[in-house]
Amino acid sequence: MNEITAFWGEWLRPSAGLPTVQWSLLLAVAAAAGHLVQRHLALPKVVGYSAVGAIAGLLGFPGAAWPLQGIGLFLLELGVSVVLFETGGRIALRWFRHNPMVLLQSLLEAALTYAAVYFTLLWLGVRPSVADALALISIASSPAVLSRVFGDMRAAGPVTERVIVLATLGALYALTLVAARAGMMHSEETNLLALLFPVAVVLGLSVVVGAGLALVLRTALRFMIPTSENTSILLITSIAAGTALASHFGGSAPLAALLAGLLLKQLNPRPWAWPRQLGTAASLLVMLSFVLVSVVAAQADWNPAVTGLVLALVAARGLAKIFGALLANPGSGTSWKQALMTGAAMSPMSSLALLLVAQFTAASPSLGPRIASIALPAILLVEVLGAIVATFVIQRAGEGTRPEPTAGTPASGVQRA
Amino acid sequence: MEPFRRSAPLTLGVELELQLVNTHDYDLAPYSDEMLRLMRKLELPGSVVPEMTSSMIEISTGVCDSTAHVLGELSQLRDALVRCADKLNIAVVGGGTHPFQQWHQQRIYDRPRFRELSELYGYLSKQFTIFGQHVHVGCPGADEALLMLHRMSRYIPHFIALSASSPYVQGQDTQFDSARLNSVFAFPMSGRAPFTLSWDGFEAFFAKTTRTGVVKSMKDFYWDIRPKPEYGTIEIRVFDTPLTIERAAALAGLVQSLASWFLHDQPFMPAEDDYMVYTYNRFQACRFGLEAVYVDPVSGRHMPLREHIQLTLQQIAPHAQRLGAWPAIEQVVQEAGKSLNDARWLRRQQMRERLLAEVVRQAGERFKGRG
Numbered sequence: 082m083n084e085i086t087a088f089w090g091e092w093l094r095p096s097a098g099l100p101t102v103q104w105s106l107l108l109a110v111a112a113a114a115g116h117l118v119q120r121h122l123a124l125p126k127v128v129g130y131s132a133v134g135a136i137a138g139l140l141g142f143p144g145a146a147w148p149l150q151g152i153g154l155f156l157l158e159l160g161v162s163v164v165l166f167e168t169g170g171r172i173a174l175r176w177f178r179h180n181p182m183v184l185l186q187s188l189l190e191a192a193l194t195y196a197a198v199y200f201t202l203l204w205l206g207v208r209p210s211v212a213d214a215l216a217l218i219s220i221a222s223s224p225a226v227l228s229r230v231f232g233d234m235r236a237a238g239p240v241t242e243r244v245i246v247l248a249t250l251g252a253l254y255a256l257t258l259v260a261a262r263a264g265m266m267h268s269e270e271t272n273l274l275a276l277l278f279p280v281a282v283v284l285g286l287s288v289v290v291g292a293g294l295a296l297v298l299r300t301a302l303r304f305m306i307p308t309s310e311n312t313s314i315l316l317i318t319s320i321a322a323g324t325a326l327a328s329h330f331g332g333s334a335p336l337a338a339l340l341a342g343l344l345l346k347q348l349n350p351r352p353w354a355w356p357r358q359l360g361t362a363a364s365l366l367v368m369l370s371f372v373l374v375s376v377v378a379a380q381a382d383w384n385p386a387v388t389g390l391v392l393a394l395v396a397a398r399g400l401a402k403i404f405g406a407l408l409a410n411p412g413s414g415t416s417w418k419q420a421l422m423t424g425a426a427m428s429p430m431s432s433l434a435l436l437l438v439a440q441f442t443a444a445s446p447s448l449g450p451r452i453a454s455i456a457l458p459a460i461l462l463v464e465v466l467g468a469i470v471a472t473f474v475i476q477r478a479g480e481g482t483r484p485e486p487t488a489g490t491p492a493s494g495v496q497r498a
Numbered sequence: 499m500e501p502f503r504r505s506a507p508l509t510l511g512v513e514l515e516l517q518l519v520n521t522h523d524y525d526l527a528p529y530s531d532e533m534l535r536l537m538r539k540l541e542l543p544g545s546v547v548p549e550m551t552s553s554m555i556e557i558s559t560g561v562c563d564s565t566a567h568v569l570g571e572l573s574q575l576r577d578a579l580v581r582c583a584d585k586l587n588i589a590v591v592g593g594g595t596h597p598f599q600q601w602h603q604q605r606i607y608d609r610p611r612f613r614e615l616s617e618l619y620g621y622l623s624k625q626f627t628i629f630g631q632h633v634h635v636g637c638p639g640a641d642e643a644l645l646m647l648h649r650m651s652r653y654i655p656h657f658i659a660l661s662a663s664s665p666y667v668q669g670q671d672t673q674f675d676s677a678r679l680n681s682v683f684a685f686p687m688s689g690r691a692p693f694t695l696s697w698d699g700f701e702a703f704f705a706k707t708t709r710t711g712v713v714k715s716m717k718d719f720y721w722d723i724r725p726k727p728e729y730g731t732i733e734i735r736v737f738d739t740p741l742t743i744e745r746a747a748a749l750a751g752l753v754q755s756l757a758s759w760f761l762h763d764q765p766f767m768p769a770e771d772d773y774m775v776y777t778y779n780r781f782q783a784c785r786f787g788l789e790a791v792y793v794d795p796v797s798g799r800h801m802p803l804r805e806h807i808q809l810t811l812q813q814i815a816p817h818a819q820r821l822g823a824w825p826a827i828e829q830v831v832q833e834a835g836k837s838l839n840d841a842r843w844l845r846r847q848q849m850r851e852r853l854l855a856e857v858v859r860q861a862g863e864r865f866k867g868r869g
Contacts, residue, residue, distance in 0.1 A: 171522045179584040352855035
């Protein structure tokens with residue numbers, strides 16, 4: 082494939098550069114695949130995006146080399162940030178006062194996931210520092226996959242709501258813990274204060290950027306209508322600026338965006354009308370991140386030893402999430418069946434997990450590749466499988482519409498006529 | 499049809515259909531199962547039951563003897579609902595319609611009767627995601643119930659205008675104060691009950707309609723007022739669910755005071771001809787609320803409905819005071835004088851906020867007693 086693109090690059094001199102053409106075409110194919118997968122196989126569109134990305138990755142698509150950097154990394158961060166801002170903005174902290182069991186459910190689910198993945202990998206002979214990193218990454222579900230799947234299904238209800246909230250809280254824990262752990266990797270320092278300094282810098286900067294973003298948007302909403310297109314543009318461009326700033330100064334862009342959403346919800350109790358307005362621009366960004374994740378993840382080195390570890394990680398993580406959701410369910414307002422479904426629906430991992438892997442890779446050139454060799458195939462597997470599981474679960478819970486019928490099948494009324 | 503049971507005259511029962519909405523975009527949220535499960539664990543008066551679609555819930559008081567009794571029971575039910583909703587991170591809201599819900603996204607609640615209705619009425623059943631208040635008033639006997647029903651029919655426009663709280667449908671201002679009743683009109687068995695003042699005559703009518711197979715029980719009639727033989731009451735069904743339980747209780751007090759006036763003073767005899775202007779008056783009240791024109795069914799005189807409401811309240815004031823209902827309805831009376839009802843409140847909020855979701859949020863606060 083590289084020879085073909087090299088030849089093509091010689092022949093074609095597009096104004097925006099060859100990678101732009103390659104990415105544009107890849108996204109066009111992914112969009113078509115997403116549509117076809119949903120229409121004819123009744124699977125979520127994300128599966129189509131990921132399949133196209135994975136095939137491109139396996140064929141050696143040159144537009145996304147691991148470790149990610151530059152514009153690719155920025156777009157991935159921006160996609161994750163937009164989603165986390167939106168899901169962070171759904172969390173009203175007063176809910177935890179009325180229903181502390183939800184918070185306990187989240188903490189238990191995260192702690193059990195960490196423990197299950199860590200000890201499973203240790204048992205399979207993975208060294209502790211790698212197992213620890215993979216266990217921290219495993220805490221994160223994918224709010225992006227879940228939002229996309231639920232949006233396509235027009236899902237609404239207690240399981241949907243709980244899954245989004247638990248996934249967002251999980252992202253908060255994972256982003257914070259990974260920032261802390263990556264900051265301390267391979268440090269020769271023994272002084273605790275000096276050890277914690279980089280962590281404090283990452284977290285502090287994220288909080289400052291998040292708070293700044295929230296205040297800007299709070300001010301804008303005093304005179305702008307949430308449903309206006311201009312408010313949506315202001316929102317997305319502010320998040321982009323916040324993402325660039327947070328990354329540039331050494332903070333965590335997704336964490337800043339999540340905190341901004343969370344803070345804005347508390348400062349501004351008015352309803353969030355802009356997710357509907359963000360529309361195609363945000364959808365394109367999120368779709369790009371799915372394709373990017375699978376292109377990158379497909380480049381990982383698949384071998385039997387890694388496959389076993391990946392399957393063990395995925396199984397331990399899935400069970401722990403279900404068990405965690407069940408354990409703190411009594412008194413949380415959902416039935417046992419709903420808690421089981423909540424745990425199961427939290428299986429997807431995607432762009433957020435990839436960003437966490439990138440953080441470890443940047444922090445430790447020696448451990449990073451080992452972490453990525455297990456994490457990347459796991460992410461690709463769970464991005465696709467998790468989306469399918471979440472779709473199935475929401476259908477079983479009766480909270481989402483069924484996939485549209487296969488093309489060419491007339492409605493029963495038409496048949497009768 | 500079962501025989502008309504005896505009930506204590508002028509006793510009251512109130513049912514309120516309520517909206518369940520999420521707390522991020524304030525659209526309807528399918529949480530009736532969870533709410534019912536949580537509410538079952540609490541000791542409460544009356545009952546809480548599911549409604550046609552899964553974003554609706556219905557609360558009802560037990561048999562009450564006064565407006566204060568109704569308000570007391572509704573307060574207990576409201577406080578419990580708010581607690582359960584807080585636990586589930588949703589809100590409970592009054593109002594006759596949800597201002598911007600999409601009817602096709604609603605899900606029929608999984609119960610045999612609702613499934614049957616959905617099968618029969620198709621999309622109408624999902625468009626029935628509307629929210630009303632029903633008031634039962636106890637009648638001393640079956641014939642007296644029919645007499646009360648047809649007398650009460652003259653006051654249907656008054657009830658509609660005072661309770662109107664459904665100006666917005668599918669995100670648009672319908673220009674009606676009560677657009678909810680237009681959805682009820684689509685049902686084949688809606689409208690008014692047949693004019694007969696004898697229970698034997700009514701039973702004969704019921705036997706004829708059941709023989710045609712069009713209806714099976716009294717539940718199949720969606721009349722504005724219908725007799726409820728198993729309770730020994732008549733049930734008035736034209737009220738939009740008000741935004742507050744205080745207004746709901748006041749409207750029940752108004753019904754009770756009117757019923758008391760009918761029973762004790764026998765002020766007029768209803769006639770079939772009363773219904774000549776019934777549909778016109780009803781339309782006027784739905785469309786213009788308290789600004790409607792009322793046509794007197796006897797004299798044919800046109801007058802502002804607001805004035806007729808004031809006139810009626812003067813006539814029933816002694817009864818309202820005797821029943822202890824006056825303090826509750828006084829505020830509604832004063833507001834009616836200024837053409838204020840819940841539809842006006844909703845429009846005013848929307849004019850200020852320019853965001854229907856925010857109007858729903860504020861209506862939720864009002865239902866809690868904080869707005």
